[in-house]
Amino acid sequence: MKGVKENEPLMVHGENQDLIVSGFTFCRNVEKLDYPFEESIRSLLPLVDELIVNVGDSEDRTLERVKKIGDPKIRIIESVWDKARARDGLVYADQTNIALEQCRKDADWAIYLQSDEIFHEKDYAGIRRSMERYKDDPSILGLMFRYRHFVGDYYRLDPWAYRRALRIVRPTKVTSVGDALGFARVSDGLFIGKRERDLWRYSEGHMYHYGWVKSRALLRQKIQVQVDYYWEGKPEPKDVGILDAQDYMPEHYEFLKPFHGTHPAVMADRIASFVSPPMKRSRWLQPAFYRYVFRHGFKG
Secondary structure: OOOOOOOOOOOHHHOOOOOOEEEEEEEOOOOOOOOOHHHHHHHHHHHOOEEEEEEEOOOOOHHHHHHHHOOOOEEEEEEOOOHHHOEOOHHHHHHHHHHHOOOOOOOOEEEEOOOOEEOOHHHHHHHHHHHHHHOOOOOOOEEEEEEEEEEOOOOEEOOOOOOEEEEEEOOOOEEEEOOOOEEEEOOOOOEOOOOOOOOEEEEEEEEEEEEEOOOHHHHHHHHHHHHHHHEOOOOOHHHHHHHHOOOOOOOOHHHOEEOOOOOOHHHHHHHHHOOOOOOOOOHHHOHHHHHHHHHHOOOO
C-alpha cells in the first residue's frame, strides 16, 4: 500500500468509510494462563471502527492490561461469570454474546476473536476485500476463516484440529452458541456450519491460533480450566492422568506438521522469548506417527 512503511500498522479500517465494522472479544484470567490477548486485540484494531472487550471477573491483571493498551477504539465492559453455566463451555458463548450485543447495530460486520486468535497483517487487505465483497448480500450471514493451529511451539501445526470457524458475522443476525466456537442464526437457531454454504463464504486470509503454545505446566493448567468449564470440575478418565502430573504435552506433538511461514508481527516479542521443547527426529521416521494416522487419518 502507498504511504505505508514496513512494520507500520495498516490502517485499513478507514479505506472505505461506507463500511462499518465492529470488533468483539471476551477474556478472563488470560494473563495467568499466558494467553496472547494483548496481541490478539492489537491484531484486530486495524480492521475495526470499534472494539468491544468484555473482561470477566479476573484474579490477575487482565483488566489493567486491556486498559493499558489505550486505544480509543476500545470500549471495555465488565462482567461476572455465571458459575452455573460452567458446563459444556456454555459460559463462553454467554460472554461472547454479552460483547456481541454491545456492537453497533448499524455495523455491516462484526469481527470476533478469542484471546488466542490473531490476524496476520499480510491478510488485512484480503479480509477487507472479503467484507466489501459480501457487504450488500443479505443472504450471507458470516465469513469463515481457515485455521492454523500451533501446538507446543511456534513451528508445528496440528492438521487434525478443526479446519474452519465463523469469525466475521452480521451483528444482529447471529448469536454465539455451544462453547463459542460457532454461531447460529437468530431467526430459527440454525447452526451455521460447513454444510450451510448458502449462509456463509470464506474470507481471504487465515486465523492464527496459539492457544496450545505454552509451557508444559501451563498446558496442564489449560486442561484443568477445560475440566472446570466443560465438565463442572469432574475430569473425564482421559484427563485424570494429565491432572495428576505436573505438566502436559499433547500426545501427537512429536509428529505435527512443520510450519515454515511467517507469524504476525505482533507476536515477535513473544516468539523471541519462548523456549521451544527439543526437536525430535522427523515424524516420517516415527512408528507412533503411522499409528496415529491409522486411528485419525492423514490430514496433512
